[in-house]
Amino acid sequence: MIIDSHIHLHLDSATDDPDIGGKIIRDAMRCGIGACIASHVIAEPSCGGGAYPSSRHLREANSYAAEQARRNPGRLYFLVYLNPQNPDWKQELERGVENGAVGVKLWISLKNPHGGLEETVAVLRRAAELKLPVLLHVFNRTGGNLPGEIDMMEFAWLSRTVPECVMIAGHSGGNWRESSGMLKYCSPNVYWETGGSNPDRGMVDGILRSCPPERLLYGSDAPGRAFTPQIWKIMESSLSPADRDLVLYRNAMKIFHIPEPAPWSEIAPRNLSVPAGEDEDHYCFCGKYPFDRRRSIPPEELERLLAEHGIRAAYxxxxxxxxxIDLPESNGEFLARCSGLQRIRPLAVVNPDAHNWIAVLDQAASGGFSGVWVSPAFHCWELGSPRYTEFFKRCAEREMPLWVNCGFGEPRFFHPSLKLCPVEDSEIGEFMNTAPVNAYVFQGKMPPENLPRREDCRWVLTPLTDFGGKLKRFMEMNPAPGLVWGSEFPFRDLGEVREATCTQFR
Structure with missing residues (x-):
């Protein structure tokens, strides 16, 4: 059994769909979720929403959420969404309670124009009087938070200022690695929630080093996030079955004062065809990522893991x-370590912005490598620039396939010294208009919907699995983009993307 403690009805626009709650619940049940706790946060300012929503918007949003909960009794509960800066927040809170709210949702509007939190403190005190838990959006963004957004240190201060209020730190503070030691600065009535970020391998075990399972909640942040990747964070952890139940639903029952959901009746299968090539992985890495404490994964260990997961070939x-910096040496050592391995298809890393790119490409083409890996994102060069025409021409002449990386991991929480250059759709469009015929695989980016299809360009499906319904929608396009499988290992578990895909299709 699972209770999802953090979903939304819509994120980007208002809606008059009378069955949106039912649709979300039906998608949730395919993942074993028995009930969801929703708020109606709309990020689009033109609808009256945005970071500091108007009183009128909040009345409409909360009325809509209450109606969806009434239509789905025992399956959908709602949190009353408030803007502490609105002078009538007390009236909206009381109205939410009358309509059956099981808690309060606070998003970005927590700070006043002077950066103070006095209004938010008042909301928390009133919620405590009403015995309502409060789910707060908490984030630690690389490069600084949005105006009004609080970080874990500010959340901890709020919890100490109003210790009588049950408070939930949404997203585990965003950057869970920075947040993981902060629980000791919070009051005892604080809980953490896991939803919203990528299914970072080892995330929950890392949080559990300082946060006991009695104070951790599962949440997805759906539909902005798909259910299965968020559940995977819990399932791949080392939690015991009893502690896993605490995180997945028993803590939510206690905090929100809701009963255990009734079992689902039998779920009709969708019987949709998943993309071909399940036994290949086009988004795989080994070695050591230098910006966190994950241990190095040597090629021989990756080879064993690939066999355990039934992956025939991992590029x-x-x-x-x-x-x-010394790519010829580094690539040569990697190729030597892969010698004799059957499942790893080694890719040579080439930076076309480096002065020695021809020598590195010649080394890659001399034998042993299955293709070339380039990253305009991490090596900070513009994919569509004419400056790199000669590079792509030489790759095509040597019949060297290219894996074009547009990022990996969670860019909102990168180490500050790591510069990442986002690859824009316009760059990809320029590239597709000029690149010679070859074989290209794009990693870490959704296929742009407004660009023409090229038969020699394929896209790793991984990012499409993170957002509810995205993969299915792309598969139904005419023409559909060419998709290939990829795990994003070691940043994700090797089996996570496959499970997320099969859940959507089967």
Whole structure:
């Protein structure tokens, strides 16, 4: 059994769909979720929403959420969404309670124009009087938070200022690695929630080093996030079955004072065809990522893991080489370590912005490598620039396939010293208009919907699995983009993307 403690009815626009709650619940049940706790946060300012929503918007949003909960009794509950800066927040809170709210949702509007939190403190005190838990959006963004957004240190201060209020830190503070030691600064009535970020391998075990399972909640942040990748964070952890139940639903029952959901009746299968090539991995890495404490994954260990997961061929770049200056040496050492391995297809890392790119490409083409890995995102060059025409021409002449990386991991929480250059759709459009015929695989980016299809361009489906319904929608396009499988290992568990895909299709 699972209770999802953090979903939304819509994120980007208002809606008059009378069955949106039912649709979300039916999608949730395919993942074993028995009930969801929703708020109606709309990010689009033109609808009256945005970071500091108007009183009128909040009345409409909360009325809509209450109606969806009434239509789905025992399956959908709602949180009354408030803007502490609105002078009538007390009236909206009381109205929410009258309509059956099981808690309060606070998003970004927590700080006043002077950066103070006095209004938010008042909301928390009133919620405590009403015995309502409060789910707060908490984030630690690389490069600084949005105006009004609070970080974990500010959340901890709020919890100490109003210790009588049950408070939930949404997203585990965003950057869970920075947040993981902060629980000791919070009051005892604080809980953490896991939803919203990528299914980072080892995330929950990392949080559990300082947060006991009695104070951790599962949440997805759906539909902005798909259910299965968020559940996977819990399932791949080392939690015991009893502690897993605490995180997945028993803590939510206690905090929100709701009963255990009734079992579902039998779920009709969708019987949709998943993309071909399940036994290949086009988004795989080994070695050591230098910006966190994950241990190095040597090629021979990756080979064993690939066999355990039934992956026949993994087109693999080495993380050490990606962040290495001496690429000929680094690529050569990686190729030697892959010698004799059957499942790893080594890719040579090439930076076309480096002065020695011809020598590195010649080394890659001399034998042993299955293709070339390039990253305009991490090596900070513009994919569509004419400056790199000669590079792509030489790759095509040597019949060297290219894996074009547009990022990996969670860019909102990168180490500040790591510069990431986002690859824009316009760059990809320029590239597709000029690149010679070859074989290209794009990693870490959704296929742009407004660009023409090229038969020699394929896209790793991984990012499409993170957002509810995205993969299915792309598969139904005419023409559909060419998709290939990829795990994003070691940033994700090797089996996560496959499970997320099969849940959507089967």
């Amino acid at each position: 693999t770049a080495e993380l050490d080489s990606i962040f290495h």
